[in-house]
Amino acid sequence: MTDADVASGAVYPPLARIRDCSHAVACAVIRRAVTEGHAAPAMLNGLEAAVSRAMWFPRYRPMRYEPPKRLP
Numbered sequence: 001m002t003d004a005d006v007a008s009g010a011v012y013p014p015l016a017r018i019r020d021c022s023h024a025v026a027c028a029v030i031r032r033a034v035t036e037g038h039a040a041p042a043m044l045n046g047l048e049a050a051v052s053r054a055m056w057f058p059r060y061r062p063m064r065y066e067p068p069k070r071l072p
Contacts (some may be wrong), residue, residue: 019055026051 001013001021013021027047033039 011070015064023051023055 005013007017007065012018030043030047030051033071034043
């Protein structure tokens with residue numbers, strides 16, 4: 001979150017930036033886990049790309065509305 005987000009009283013970043021923030025948090029957690037010895041240092045090799053690949057991306061099917069048919 002930016003200083004402006006915090007100053008405005010926001011609890012979460014704007015929805016347009018939520019994925020970037022989630023990515024940054026995930027990378028920071030993994031780096032801390034390596035620092036504290038909870039994960040292997042090899043986890044840091046290609047970390048940014050690995051986190052990006054592991055993130056879920058919604059895939060929505062297109063919707064088509066068909067109004068009900070009227071009886072004659």
